[in-house]
Amino acid sequence: MSTPQPPMPQAAPDRWAAPGPAYAGYTSPIPVVRTNLMHAVASEWTKIRSVRSTLWTLGVFVLLVVGIGLLVGGVVAGTEADLSGSNPLELGFFGLLLGSMCIMTLGVLTTASEYGTGLIRTTMTACPSRGRVLxxxxxxxxxxxxxxxxxxxxxxxxxxxxxxxxxxxPSGEDWLRSTVGVSLYIALLGLLSLAVGSIIRHSAGAITIMIGLLLAPLVIALFMFSESLKDVQEFLLEYSIPNQLSVFYANSLSDSGPSGWGPLGIILGVTAVVFGIAFVLLQRRDV
Structure with a gap:
């Protein structure tokens, strides 16, 4: 007569096993939401408003634009010169030219600083869609x-x-170009800096490139005394950023070249091309 065998021990239930029939009616209390561009926008808005560099660079920008603008206006008003035939809005050019360097610096820091600190890895982990982040x-x-x-x-x-x-x-056209026009131009110039920062991935290098782009063409043109370089000199003068910015105040440095709203189209085209390059490189390179 055979002796009865003891029952085999049952394996403990695996708490991480896939849900079976016992979990058929379970619903997670955590809502599952498909992320979109607005989630990335909310994240980037939190970043840009919570770092000190934003407040400092924008604060210096406002100080330069408003301070220099009021200073130049006060100096001109104190000369008691005949101002008939002149446009008072032209005096806003000087402050915006210097202030544009602050916007370009902030644009570079918006992207390049994350590569310096390593935060870009966290950003790309939270949002794997790199194009959406950019x-x-x-x-x-x-x-x-x-x-x-x-x-x-x-x-x-x-x-x-x-x-x-x-x-x-000033006419309505003068007001529109010296407020909305220059604001769009400066913002696009900063957006161009953001794309350059994404390409270079180095804050100091990208800022140097953008400041060189702002000042070098005009400075080089001023020292071209040879008659054989006359055409090159005129091209650099006409398409330098300071001259394009002055066009919005109807005070171009040259008699030819961009006029009216032309500089806005030029900076828009250049920014779109560089932004496209930054997008392609961001997709292909490792972070």
Missing amino acids: AAKGLVFFLVSFAVTLVSATLVAVAQVAMLPGADE
Whole structure:
């Protein structure tokens, strides 16, 4: 007669096993949401407003634009010169030219600083869609820089018109170009810097490149005394960033070249091309 065998021990249930019939009616309390561009925008907005570099660079920008604009307006008003036939809005050019370096610096830091700190790895892990990250950075930065520039340029324009009553009354076109036009140009210039920062991945290098792009063509053109280089000199003068910026104030440095809203189309085209290059490199290179 055979002895009865003891029952085989049952394996402990695996708590991480795939849900079976016993879990058929379970619903997770955590909602599952498909992420989109607006989630990335919210993340980038949190970044850009929570770092000190944003407040410092935008603060210096406002100080330069408003401070220099009011200073130049006060100096011109104190000369008691005949201002008939002049446009008082032209005096806003000087502050914006210097202030543009702050916007370019902030644009570079928006992307390149994450590579320096290693935060870019966390960013790409949270949002694997690299194109979405770059688009969100560009959108947030463009809106912030445009808004700050528009408020600063409008404040300076209003103050200069009030300080120089002897000058001609600006037309609606003059107001639009010296406020909205220059604000769009400066914001696109900063967006170009953002794309360069994404390509170079080094803050100091990208800032140097952008400042060189801002000043080098004009400085080189001023020292071209040879007659054989006359055409090159005119090209550099006409398409230098300071000259394109002055076009919005109807005060171009040359008699030919871009006019009206032309500089806006040029900077838009250049920014689109460089932004496309940054997008392609971001997809192909490792972070």
